[in-house]
Amino acid sequence: MNRSRTQSYWSTHHDAPFLLFRQLPALSFFFLLLAATTGFAQQPSRADQLNDEQIIEFYQRAQGSGLTEMQIEQAAMSQGYTLTDIAKMRQRMAKIRQQSNRTGQFSVDTLINRSQQGTLSQRPYALGDSLNLLRRDTIRRPYIFGASLFQGTNLTFEPNLRIATPRNYVVGPDDELVVEIYGNSTESFRLRVTPEGSVRMLNLAPIFVSGLTIEQAEQRIVGRLRQAYQGLNRPGSGTYASVTLGNIRSIRVTMVGEVVVPGTYTLSSLSTAFNALYLSGGPNPETGSFRDIQVIRNNRVIRTIDLYDYLLRADKKDDIRLLDQDVIRVNDYGVRVEMVGQVKRPAIYEVKPGETLKNVLNFAGGFTDRAYTFSITLRRNTPRELRISTITQDQIATFIPQSGDKYTTGEILNRYENRIQVSGAVMRPGDYALGNEITTVRSLISRAEGLRKDAFLNRAILYRERENTDLEAIPFDVGRLMRNETEDIPLLRQDSVHIYSVRDLREPYYVSIEGAVNRPDTIPFVTNLTVTDLIALSGGFQEGATPTRIEVARRIREDTTKVTGAETVQVFQFAIDRELNLQPADARFILKPFDVVYVRTSPRYALQQNVSVYGEVMHPGNYAIESRSERISDMLRRVGGLKSGAFLPGARFSRRGNVIATDLGAILDDPGVPGNLLLEVGDSILIPKRPETVSIQGAVLNPSTISYIEGLSFKDYVTQAGGFTDNARQKRAYVVYANGLKDRTKRFLFFRKYPKIEPGSRVIVPFEPLNDQRPLTPGERIGLISVLGTMTITLTTVIINLVRLF
Incomplete structure (x- = not known):
């Protein structure tokens, strides 16, 4: 429900008792519904105890019973429900409608209308329906200024019953x-x-x-x-x-004329004219006047209300307190005009006699910042057709609007009437106004505080807009122009002057430094920069730098077709001490654009490169590589020897995370063996303890790890793992030793020689391939050879016999 109003059904329907008598079952159902659904008939605050679902169900069933809103509210009043209860119910319903419309979910109106299909056309015109229609109309039609005042759900105009008694309050019966x-x-x-x-x-x-x-x-x-x-x-x-x-009485006020819901309303004696207007839905936006509302008392007009005073200036002087039997009449609107376009409040406005277009423009809040104020376009109705007129600025204050006028304010064009521009190598580039002091190119550059020092004086360009809006380029010599050696160029609107910089016409200059300096970098070129200056800018020499071998590589800028020899760059060498002092002969060498300075590193300078040795050695840890020729045997001597539990056959050598199979025992015995590798940074050597297990993996019945037993052979360890599986490739079996070396099964004729087993070994028995192409057994091979031999002998005999016959 959207309004907190109680409309007297008895004063407008003389046959109400008979109607209520016929609808007695529906009324009984209605009040039973109130008691069963809410249970608040005897509680002081009733509407607050309802949730949203209960309110929707209550309203649906009450409307479905055939009662109108008037009858429902009148019946509720007769059962002791107050105006406050009804007002809260209406506000709750309005809030539910607003939330459902915003979220796009199943709306309250849809739920209610489902129960009223087929009877909607017979229902009396209700306040809630009228407001919904108004909301739908305002979406399709232009906004009528003032209509939203009586459609807002957050604005109730309810009288304040907690104020001190007004001294001019008139006492009456029931007070x-x-x-x-x-x-x-x-x-x-x-x-x-x-x-x-x-x-x-x-x-x-x-x-x-x-x-x-x-x-x-x-x-x-x-x-x-x-x-x-x-x-x-x-x-x-x-x-x-x-x-x-104490308690105040109720008064009866009649709303007539062009209101949304006319009728007689029961109000509190503290109510004002605005309270009554709001309860009745306000002036009908389609036909009612918002500026000619009469309050009639004892058949005499005591006040004429102009709602624009309240809407535009918050002036409530016309919001007088009502008395019993007062009548409020909303007259038909007189003159309405529409303001659209670049005004702050586009809408339809009502105009009183004597008001001009300037007043209407004030109603609309005036022009926006982008409005074209030079003229306003008028579309006016004539007895036969429409007519377009143009109203200038001078006519606005005296122009009298007529009903049906539509005034359109356009938007200013996105162009300038007097703009000229200067860009590039001037002190203050930007937009300037054409006129008075700026009429030529020379005056424009002077207003921009002159040319910069890097200005390219031989050529500049003036861009000019032609009549068809295409751009035209007009080149000129800016140096001669500023020296008054050529005639000045007059400027036109939208002209744009661009002054080139010498930097715009060349590749960006830079110099670079690489090698043994703390911050190798490329920096913008600076005139008179020396090699020592660039080294200082890069943070100085690194510790391993060789200052005596500085090289500068310089591009050959001349035409290379005239250069003899195969040189592509020029190279200069310098000797500098660590105090950044050049030799006297080189002290005046100046860097040029694109020079690259190289600082070399000392040939014997190197960072410490570590090798890790751990395990069963006397002194495990990291060791620095002493020389480029240091090998594994040299490092094993530096660790101080092996511990008593060291197992040298299982020693492992790793490089970059990969194990390299190497026999360290053989390396110690003879450093000249091929496995004695040169050491590199990151190498590691592990000397483990003697392992006591052997691992059997692959195509065996029970892959496992078992204890190493001296004297057991390869097949003995396979037997410990349950023996070979049916798909084992026995001849491909091999052993991986603890140091990474491998040994495979060897075969001579029909005999196999299996590898030796050592502590820490891993026995690997591969599986047969999954495809059906398995190799032939020896017996199969012998049979196949016999068949082929027999076929060959038979074929030979046949050929010999054929030759003898012919």
């Missing part, structure tokens, strides 16, 4: 007055104004207060109380009394 007596005597009375307009207390005569302000009523009541309390509210009496407003 409750609270009389407090304090001081020497204390007493409290709550007096309800009777329909006759009087109140009674104690044994005093009735006091007529209807039609009096709260201040006048207080004076009259205190005056009557002085009959019981002498000197009441007088200085020195010690007894005082105050009169305030």
Whole structure:
């Protein structure tokens, strides 16, 4: 529900009792639904105890019972539900609708309409439906200024019932007055104004207060109380009394004219004209006026409300307090015009007599920053067709709008009326204004604070826009122009002057340094830079640098076709000490662009390169390679010998993570063997303890690791692993020794010689290949040879016999 209103069904439908009688079962169902679903009939706060699902179900079933919103709210009022309860229910429904529309999920309206299919056309026009229609219309049609004031779910205009009693509040029947007596005597009375307009207390005569302000009523009541309390509210009496407003009465206000939902509404006596307008949905955006709303009291117009005062200036002077039986009439709109384009609030606005287009422009918030303000385009209706007019700036203040006018404000063009540009080698490049002091190229360069020192004076270019917007290039000699040796060039709008820099016309200059310096780098070329300067910029020499062998490689810039010999660069050599002092003959050597300086490293200088030796040696650890000719045998002597538990046949030599099979025992016995390799950085040597196991892997029945037993042969160890499998390739079996060396099974005629087993060995028995092409056995080979021999002898005999016959 979108409004907190209670519309009196009895005042607008004289046959309501009969209708309610016919719908008694539906009403019974409605109130049973309230009690069963929510259970809040006897609790002080009812709407707050409902969740969203309960509210949707409640509204669906209530609407499905055939009752209109008016009947539902009237019935709820008769059962003791307050305006606050109904208002909260409406706000909750509005919030649910808003959330469902934003997320695109199954909406409340869809749920409700499903239960009302086939009966929607018979239902009376309800407030919720009207607002939904208005929202849909505003999406398709231009926005009517002011309509959103009465469509917002976060704006209720509910009267504040917790404020102090207004001193000009007029007391009427059903108001409750609270009389407090304090001081020497204390007493409290709550007096309800009777329909006759009087109140009674104690044994005093009735006091007529209807039609009096709260201040006048207080004076009259205190005056009557002085009959019981002498000197009441007088200085020195010690007894005082105050009169305030307790519960307030309800008033009935009638909304007529072009409102969304006309009718009679029951409001609180503190309600104002805006409260009533909001409860009725406000002026009908299609036909109602937002600037001619009349408040009628006793058949006399007491106030005409212009909502634009409130919308544009927050002026609530017309929001007067209503009295019982007041009538609010919303008249038809008079003149409406539409503002579109580059204004801050494009919308349809209502215009009063005497207001001009300037007033309408103020309603729209004025022009935007990009608006074309020189003229406004008008589309006006005539008795036969449309007409286009142009309104200039001078006419805006006096132009009188007519109903149906549409004013369009365009956007300024993305071009300049007096811009000229200068770029390149000037002190202040940028955009400048053509005119007065800047009319020629020379004056433009002068305004840009002149040429830079790197300006290329022999040639510059002026770009000019031709009539067909194509660009035209006009070259000129900027040096002669600035020296007044040639005629100055007049400038036109959109001209652009570009001054070249000498750096724009050449390859970027740089010099480089490589080799034994701390920060080898390439840096921009600097005039008069020497070799020592460049070495200092690169952080100086490294520790292993050879300052006496500095080379500079220089490009040959001349035409190479005229250069004799095969040289492609020129090379210069220098000797520099570590204090960066050149020899006197070389002190004046200056680097040129693209020179490359090379700093060599000492031939005998090298960083420490380590080899790791660990295991069963006397002094394991990292050892530096002493010379380029140091070998494995030399390193084994440097470690101080082997420990007693060292197993030299199992020693392993590794390089770059790979094990290189080497017999270190043979190397120690004879350093001249081929396996005595030169050492490299990162090499490692492991001398293990004597291993005590042998591993059997591959095509055996039980691959395992068993203890080494002296004297056992290859086949004995295979037997320990269960023997060969059916698909074992026995003749391909081999042994991997602890030092990485390998030995395979050898065969001589029909005999096999298996390798020797040592501690730490791994016996590997390969599997037969998975394909069907297995090798022939010896018996199969003998049979195949016999068959081939027989066939050969038979074929030979046949050929001989044939030869004899012929």
